[in-house]
Amino acid sequence: MRTPVVVIGAGQAGLAMSHHLAGRGIDHVVLDRGEVAQSWRNERWDSLRLLTPNWMTRLPGHRYEGPDPDGFMDKNETVAFLDGYGRSIGAPVHTHVDVEQVTARAGGFEVATDQGTWTCDAVVAATGASSEPRLPAVAAELPGRVDQLTALQYRNPDQLRDGEVLVVGASASGAQIADELRRSGRQVAIAVGEHVRLPRTHRGRDIHWWMDAIGQLDERYDEVDDINRARRLPSLQLVGSPERRTLDLNALCASGVDVVGKLMRIVGQKAQFSGALGNLVANADLKLYRLLARIDEFASDNDLDGELPEPTAPAPTMLGTVPTELELGRFATVIWATGYRPSYSWLDRAAFDQYGRIVHDGGVCALSGLYLLGLPFLRRRKSSFIDGVGADAAELAGHLHAHLDNRGL
Amino acid sequence: MSTTQNPVVDNGVNVQALLGARQALTDAPPAAQFQWRASCEWVKGTHSRTTISGFSGLGQEHSHRQPYTVESDHPEVFASEDNAATPPEIVLAALASCLTGGIATVATHRGIQLRSVTATIEGAMDLQGILGIDSDVRNGFNGIKVTYAIDADASKADIEALVAQSQKRSAVFDIIANPTTVQVDVA
Numbered sequence: 001m002r003t004p005v006v007v008i009g010a011g012q013a014g015l016a017m018s019h020h021l022a023g024r025g026i027d028h029v030v031l032d033r034g035e036v037a038q039s040w041r042n043e044r045w046d047s048l049r050l051l052t053p054n055w056m057t058r059l060p061g062h063r064y065e066g067p068d069p070d071g072f073m074d075k076n077e078t079v080a081f082l083d084g085y086g087r088s089i090g091a092p093v094h095t096h097v098d099v100e101q102v103t104a105r106a107g108g109f110e111v112a113t114d115q116g117t118w119t120c121d122a123v124v125a126a127t128g129a130s131s132e133p134r135l136p137a138v139a140a141e142l143p144g145r146v147d148q149l150t151a152l153q154y155r156n157p158d159q160l161r162d163g164e165v166l167v168v169g170a171s172a173s174g175a176q177i178a179d180e181l182r183r184s185g186r187q188v189a190i191a192v193g194e195h196v197r198l199p200r201t202h203r204g205r206d207i208h209w210w211m212d213a214i215g216q217l218d219e220r221y222d223e224v225d226d227i228n229r230a231r232r233l234p235s236l237q238l239v240g241s242p243e244r245r246t247l248d249l250n251a252l253c254a255s256g257v258d259v260v261g262k263l264m265r266i267v268g269q270k271a272q273f274s275g276a277l278g279n280l281v282a283n284a285d286l287k288l289y290r291l292l293a294r295i296d297e298f299a300s301d302n303d304l305d306g307e308l309p310e311p312t313a314p315a316p317t318m319l320g321t322v323p324t325e326l327e328l329g330r331f332a333t334v335i336w337a338t339g340y341r342p343s344y345s346w347l348d349r350a351a352f353d354q355y356g357r358i359v360h361d362g363g364v365c366a367l368s369g370l371y372l373l374g375l376p377f378l379r380r381r382k383s384s385f386i387d388g389v390g391a392d393a394a395e396l397a398g399h400l401h402a403h404l405d406n407r408g409l
Numbered sequence: 410m411s412t413t414q415n416p417v418v419d420n421g422v423n424v425q426a427l428l429g430a431r432q433a434l435t436d437a438p439p440a441a442q443f444q445w446r447a448s449c450e451w452v453k454g455t456h457s458r459t460t461i462s463g464f465s466g467l468g469q470e471h472s473h474r475q476p477y478t479v480e481s482d483h484p485e486v487f488a489s490e491d492n493a494a495t496p497p498e499i500v501l502a503a504l505a506s507c508l509t510g511g512i513a514t515v516a517t518h519r520g521i522q523l524r525s526v527t528a529t530i531e532g533a534m535d536l537q538g539i540l541g542i543d544s545d546v547r548n549g550f551n552g553i554k555v556t557y558a559i560d561a562d563a564s565k566a567d568i569e570a571l572v573a574q575s576q577k578r579s580a581v582f583d584i585i586a587n588p589t590t591v592q593v594d595v596a
Binding site: 228261262264265267272274275276279282283286289290355 | 435438566569570573574576577582583585586587588
């Protein structure tokens, strides 16, 4: 089978790319191992909602138009939204096709799947940033009597056997899972490493409205001081909820969750946690206050003060005395919410450097004709958001178009 | 790489060289593998003398400009001769020095001119641990408190951010705040 372009993955990124390729009249196929929005169907916990509000749920040529612009889509609504997008743009999606190997051939690629092999001139890898859990080395030290699962495997509190839970990680996933388990009546401890604290709303508007308004979400990868650090930043400590509540360490403490530092080591029957939590918390608070000051300055400069409530500062994070050691015996389950990473096990090794990193500039790979899409801060701070992938797809489709033209196709 | 460095700022730190080294080690991670060494000789009683001269890194051996020595002893209240600071006090000194060096580096990178930096450092310890009186009490510090007084051309928030960042990049802060596997052998 032959096509100019194979897009791998039919999520927000693959579909946005399909839209832009179609707009340029470039023939292509979109392959997915499952259905459209597969990871939202099968790899998310039941209560998860988008972290961005409905009005911000925009893809090229498609947006939320329901009655609740300030709400947050749940898992099923998100699947339906992406499904509807795929149908509205007539994306040429081939479902249930497992890509087994992508190999660079003279001037193009061979995409081997369980449904046959495609030859093409360009490949767009749009398989997402969260294909696999990123586990710390300490995970291997956990004794077998403790159940362990990753955030990708967690569904709801009933799935876990009775007993206390240690949630490792306090970005969106860990904070939400710890909060949900605590609300279900469990004893919960959360191990907190570096995190990005944010209030859900500021002066009555969603924090994402502000981050968008001040231009932060549009900051480009070739303009920030240290793109590698920006890409490694943990995800925002937020929850999408109907009541637009803030989920931070103060909220978790108030609900009775025990907060400890980063899990460092298991020694005998004890789990040891970092004593550096105070610094991480101070750093997160400082960055939060700096962002809110920037927002308030923006509001004044744009004459918004008259229509907005006065600014209020979130309380500093207060944790009290935090132990650096806990008896492992108290935990029945450990949940690893320590981040995710993309998986490119099927991709030609020629795309990687000697340290296993894909060599690319904003998604344009050094391996000519290969493109990445849908990764954190790929081209701008919002690259991994539904609202951000469209702009990246437009730019990469342009580059890809020129690549095909240069080859005289 | 762009920096916010202000040319009139001089804290005696060559930030450009550090940024260059950072880039070089990003490109060649094996060169980032360093080993720090010391040798310690018993003098008499609790008095000992540690000599520090060579280390390895950047793919080769290095020597300090000259060998340095650090002496240590216990105080007279422990029936020792108090020839030098105690080992835990040297740990506190190492932490304060590491954080202070970091503050100067980060300040220069951020274009902040320092006029004075003073750290007071306190480590609380329950001797019932070392003496084996109560096995629930640890030998080491219960906690360490560092307080900085900094006079600089910067707002309070910027100074707080400076101190926070120096902890984030400090080797000794990490060594103390996080567990490390220690293996002690007899040759």
